[in-house]
Amino acid sequence: MATLDPKIRKTKSLLKRGVVLFLIGVFLALILNLLQVQRNITLFPAGVLGDFSLSAWWVPPVCGTAAVCIGLMYPCLDVRLGEPLQGKCEWSNVIRCIAVFVGINHASAKMDFANNLQFSLTLAAMSVGLWWLFDRSRSGFGLSLFIAIIATVATQLMVYKGVYSYTEPDFLYVRSWLPCVFFSGGVTIGNIGRQLAIYENEMQKEHSS
Template sequence: MPRLHDRFWSCPCAHSARRRGRPRAGAAGPAAKVGEMIDSSVLDPAPPAAHRAQDPGPAHGGPAGFGRASSWHHHLVQRSLVLFLVGVVLALVLNLLQIQRNVTLFPEEVIATVFSSAWWVPPCCGTAAAVVGVLYPCIDSHLGEPHKFKREWASVMRCIAVFVGINHASAVSLKLDFANNVQLSLTLAALSLGLWWTFDRSRSGLGLGITIAFLATLITQFLVYNGVYQYTSPDFLYIRSWLPCIFFSGGVTVGNIGRQLAMGVPEKPHSD
């Protein structure tokens, strides 16, 4: 028995209705194309490229990007605190050695601590150590030259020991048999460069060490000129000529500590 559907489409009226329902190519062509475009846009679930570009992902403020930024800042604060404490301890020990050897002289009214040092020396040295220790790995990352030479804590501790030895040699220079201060300064300069060559060997470390020595020497000249403290037997304006060597070796030492603390730290997030 034939189906009702087949009988309907086989009748003449159905054929005429089907012909009338077909759109003409001239007038209904654009309308048909617009309809196809609307259907394709509705059925396509992918968002436009402009919306995809504005969609915040992990690197543009998303949860993962915020977590990386928070972790990086947390490690930065921790490293700064550790470097500050290291600077305070080194300042107390080394400054006490200089005072006991009568290399540096403070007015008696400013000596107010059990370590016989001016109250402002430890926090200033701690702040400088935090800045220098954070600056070294940041410069390495900026230059794209990660420091990998002798990256272990044993090497860092030996570097600290050599730095303390250089400072001790400058403190007991009055008892050493040197012809003049120039000879002592050249000897300490050679020891400081040897410290850099043994524990650093990076161009960034050499450049930062020289810059730190220059700036710290200028600040020290300013302090001594204003009578904050003084050096015995000054031979380089108001200070001793070997003092830049101490600043250079101290910068390299603190820089190595900062680099070692920065190992394993999450990468700093970049904002596009």
């Protein structure tokens, strides 16, 4: 039984981190949806978007599941690439990262720009700035970029399949901010996952000492 102890502790640690990441992903999805609904009210004609609670009830659970995958992958990828968990990653830093992430989404919902290109470039600069301020790791940038590409393609496929419906003139405008939101979201969830891993490692060291 003694030999199973470390494995059991590791499994419990992963489960705890997974539950926390899932809840955070669901919570952020609900908040960001409210921001985007505010934007959509001004951008889209009435009836273009389906009711969130009915037509897209599955979005928060999917975001929660994605948060679990991303939050657990980040520290594992750091170890494999030889990048130790960032020394600057503290809970206060993580909270600031979340605040900036929500701010980026708030900007996408509230700010008006002269054209789509200016809007996209501004959000892209803000997203890269988020990574520079709170991450600066190769693994973080690469994984967040990969997540942004895959999630954007998946979202657009759902649009084509009719899961979401936008009017054609507005479709490109909506697509323009998706990669930035997914990229900054990946960085944010990744930092949360790293901090949870650091916290669990410290707790395990205390128990073993």
